[in-house]
Amino acid sequence: MEMRDFDFSQANAHDASSIFEKWKWVRHGSIHLDDGFTLIASRGGEIVGFISVQWRTLPAPLNGADEGFIDIIEVQESVRREGIGRRLIQMAQMRCRERKVYQLRAWSSEDKKEAIPMWHALGFGLCPATEYPKGQPVRGYFVAKPICSTQTEAVA
Ligand SMILES: CC(C)(COP(=O)(O)OP(=O)(O)OC[C@H]1O[C@@H](n2cnc3c(N)ncnc32)[C@H](O)[C@@H]1OP(=O)(O)O)[C@@H](O)C(=O)NCCC(=O)NCCS
Numbered sequence: 396m397e398m399r400d401f402d403f404s405q406a407n408a409h410d411a412s413s414i415f416e417k418w419k420w421v422r423h424g425s426i427h428l429d430d431g432f433t434l435i436a437s438r439g440g441e442i443v444g445f446i447s448v449q450w451r452t453l454p455a456p457l458n459g460a461d462e463g464f465i466d467i468i469e470v471q472e473s474v475r476r477e478g479i480g481r482r483l484i485q486m487a488q489m490r491c492r493e494r495k496v497y498q499l500r501a502w503s504s505e506d507k508k509e510a511i512p513m514w515h516a517l518g519f520g521l522c523p524a525t526e527y528p529k530g531q532p533v534r535g536y537f538v539a540k541p542i543c544s545t546q547t548e549a550v551a
Pocket residue numbers: 467468469470471474475476477478479480481482501502503504507508509510512513514516
């Protein structure tokens with residue numbers, strides 16, 4: 396299988412419905428069309444991978460700086476290790492550069508072991524942390540990659 400077998404494009408509402416149909420566990424709030432963007436990889440009209448990024452404004456000490464937050468990235472198991480994740484993240488980085496945001500960031504729970512070498516390979520820094528999404532501790536790590544340093548002028 397070669398990379399040219401896959402098409403990459405920006406998702407619309409119809410694509411979002413296809414994602415929810417195929418990946419039933421995906422929360423509707425994780426797919427961003429208006430407050431961010433979603434990119435899809437497809438083959439023969441079928442979505443085989445996607446990334447969804449939300450634009451967020453960072454708190455102090457990054458007062459007012461914006462970031463792209465990867466809410467979800469998922470590649471269908473049968474087509475993993477073919478470069479789709481890499482391409483989706485590179486495309487997301489391009490969008491972040493166009494918007495001149497401070498960084499591209501994501502959260503991953505520690506069970507997502509296969510993602511760790513991918514973040515390393517793509518030049519992201521890993522920051523181990525504990526989150527309390529429903530009051531319960533979830534161990535994992537943030538990953539972040541600087542995009543546009545001029546946004547650091549917003550640092551207090
Ligand atoms: C993580 C995930 C998105 C990677 O997608 P992918 O299309 O398989 O990734 P790529 O083929 O583009 O891999 C890019 C690089 O990452 C690294 N990598 C990716 N998966 C890897 C694995 N299972 N083991 C070791 N390295 C891996 C490699 O360096 C790879 O480059 P290479 O194949 O040239 O060596 C996919 O495994 C997935 O959907 N996992 C479940 C969801 C998840 O973990 N999401 C991320 C955390 S929120």
